[in-house]
Amino acid sequence: MRSQGQGKRSSTRIISGQEVAPRKSMGQNFLVDDSIAKWIADQIEPDGAPFVVEPGPGLGAMTQHLVGRSQQLLLIEKDHSLGPELQKRFATREDVMVMHEDATKVDTRGWYRHGDVRVIGNLPYSVGGEILKHMLTPPTPVTSAVFMLQKEVCDRLAAKVGQDGYGALSILVQRDWDVEMLRVIGPEAFNPKPRVDSAIVKMTPRDPRTLPVYDRRTFERLVRLGFGQRRKQMKNLLPEAPGGWQALVDALGKPATLRAEELSLEEWVQLSRFYENRTGADAGQKATEMFDVVNERNEVTGQLTRGEVHARGLLHRAVHVFVINARGEIYLQKRSHLKDVSPLKWDSSAAGHLDVGESYAACAIRETREEVGIEISGTELAAELSAGEHTDHEFVELHLARHNGPMKPFPEEVACGEWFSPETLDSWINARPQDFAKGFVSCWKAWKNT
Template sequence: MSKIELRARLEELGVRPSKMLGQNFLLDPNLARAIVDAMAIKEGDHVLEVGPGMGALTQYIISSPAAQITLIERDYRLAAELQRRYGSDRVRVIQADAAKVPLQELYGYGAVKLLGNLPYSASTAIIAHFTSAFSPASRLVLMLQREVAERLVATPGESDYGALTVLLGRRWCVKKLRTVPPDVFWPRPAVESAIVEIGERPSSEVMICDEEKFRQLVRLGFSSRRKQLGSLLKIPTSLWKSLTEKLGCEPTVRAEDLSINDWSLLVQNLHPIAPHRAMECYDVVDENDTVIESQHRDIIHVNKLRHRAVHVWIFNSKGELFLQKRSLWKQNHPALWCSSVAGHVDAGEDYLTAAYREVKEEIGVSVELKPFYRIEASETTGEEFIECFYGFSEGPFTMCPWELETGFFFSQEVIQRWLASHPEEFTPVFGVIHSKGTSFLRNKVPLL
């Protein structure tokens, strides 16, 4: 669409480009095509476009093999135009602020890849939203203000290296693809733009530490860049000297001198994650779930001995089910979605006692629990007899960082669609419980 055509169409729609909404419309079709090509869209992908405007990128996304396309546009007039032009079973238009769109609505459509020509004023908020632990996005290709892009790709010691660099870089790899001149937009912005590619780091590259403590420490560390870090963090001199020796740096180090892994190591030492109960023992049971003996957890798992476990489903007043995403560092089924709470029954415990304990340990609440389903031990369950319980809570939950990556309430509609289309994103046991156990809760959970 030429500038003349664009201006005429916007006038028909009653749209005057808004600085507040960051409305700078892309004119160059070759650049638009290059941005979409950089995403390498595959069959089955769910492509999410933020700020589609008048469809400069959208037209090329439509012709891609994407299975599902979601367009998020804040301007209600442009959203209506996009719906008129592209709306279908395959293309969904959401009129919303992209930094606040409910992420749970994006699950169940396939691997999420995010494209966007982001408004300068909202770019960091949008990036933070879609790279959070709860986001389903796995890859992003974004056009944003060049100065922001430089901050994302900065390295230790550079003036652009800051809290944003470290917080994003812990879980994501960022690459600057190209600089974009102002004259490919209308209205013409006062600054240059840049295209960046953001992809998930392999879990092997992400050091184990408490994520919330990491965020707090990094923000505090960069809150006064001129101060020496030890003084700013108020760490006793002897402890700080020991920590900097481990990091291989001087006690006078400042925040911008530490690499992302240095920050992770610092958090590990200042806020150690509680170790897994390495000496856990469980009851070994026979085919009738009768206790035979007690054994160490590793012996049980290696030898595939029958033992006991619990799963707990927590519902809110809307009938939505809280699902947890297992930690990246779990030995079994890392980063997969599962029941609200799940865990083993310790030696000498009964199922209900174990369920109450696990709820308290994993999500930090106490709720009344009732049984609703039982699963016999099998290869699918990892030779676990599983008792399933349910309860009600609105939260908020205090999630155990070494057990859970994140968690949220989902409607049954979303869960059913998600399980049907992408069962590989869930633990095998959850699929069994959901397919066979949900019917037992129909008269017990409102709105289910």
Template structure:
């Protein structure tokens, strides 16, 4: 472990150190022989070393140059570690998969967790599953259903393309430095592309963004200029409803009606 590294607040660094939670996360990732595993933000290697010991090979994406050397040194004699020193948002995950389907894992920086999730969605066809640790509030939003106060754009976009399963909560004391909020671990499994009925991904994203951009308004007003009355009728969606009342399937029908 590179315990002499000072966590950088600007990068949202909170390093996991509690062994019991580390083991639970590794069990959730559950790498199998032949799997290609990619860890986002390995930090000081809390998950990296146990994964290497268990699986023998691992690719990590690390933005902090001060951690690259220590990670490489730590992996010597443990397993085969490939380090991609880049911002994960600039990494082509499909190219990294090399024609295979990868398992993605990591303790995501809280300050860019949502952009990372949307980036992963763009490469969902190249991903077998994802096990991430994020702020509990974000995990709650990811798995929320219609009618929930935290059901929103993130919920709909993720659930349209993935099965979202919150796994367990991780308390602040499991990290250094301790964050001010609880964390949680979640599993996302991309859906079979053949079962995703979205005709136009860009239009779907635009409809969902617009609907929740003015969530206090009715869909008729929030989607003015995006969906017309005929499209609401074709989708079987009430224009008088609000975004948080509409399930994922209804959003897909509404977007498809104008595609």
């Protein structure tokens, strides 16, 4: 592509003897202002980044300002003319990959092995929301994102309580992401010119410690019900609250005539917790919980509290469970930030310490119920691991269970979870063992060697 006067570019190109123009059916408006394209590319800070993804690169207005700056650049283009052209254009570059696929359906699980995953895109108006939802809904490997979207959508993404555009989208996005409006872009930067302004937002993961834990499904259901008919009072939209509506609004410090847009994100979380009967402060793992202490032969020598066992590095017992589905994928959980060991690390489907006098098999069944909310009738012993630094001083049994989902993670225990193929996990573990709880890595190696 060549510039055509004052940083502008033509919106058409000749590809395989045919002129390619923006497709209305795909919501395409090509960015043709080169100075703006470069400015947007700079916002994702691509220099030296391990992995940058650009969904919908189109004619490559931003791509040209990304190539050669990150360690690896992935372009995802659905268009049947532009996709193959991009593949040809970058065929000789080892640092650029092109996927001729739909960005709303691409499998992102292989991205975890890169660690730092940055996504940037001038998203089509017609599917921008779907791309955002697909790539940013937890669990996700994405660590930061810069998107250009219709300004009205960006306003809604970034809006706080009391501001124009504040609604269900604002709350459902901001529970996981901090959203910053960077810049408004007028129609003249595109060809064809859209009828509305565009805007650029930057999104970074929200610190999970800034909100108390809550059940995500209950939260989303209540938010959608509350904003379903904005003019109606919430007492006419939400299900009966435990103890009645007045008890709920009293707990929130709000009037009985409350409407959805009057609650902040934090208050919506409080409301959801009220429906879940989570009325107290978050309770992490209890340091007073009793464990069996064992010797180097895994023989019980006494009982001490969790806090003392961990503080003194004493030998004790634990079980890990790999839940495997019909596709051969393994469910991994991301540990809650409330965990006293390896918070926010990826771990086995379920794992935990044996209660005093409890068997490994019984513990495996109990932990799968308590952590990921499934009932299994039995497990298969897959490996036994001796205690040491590699297991955090635990004698571990690894058990296998079969289940196809769904999972119902308990938020005090599990932040989120995902199914992974063994091949994806091998690649990720080899590249970034620091992303995982130490005991899981040891169990994984033991299982692979059986």
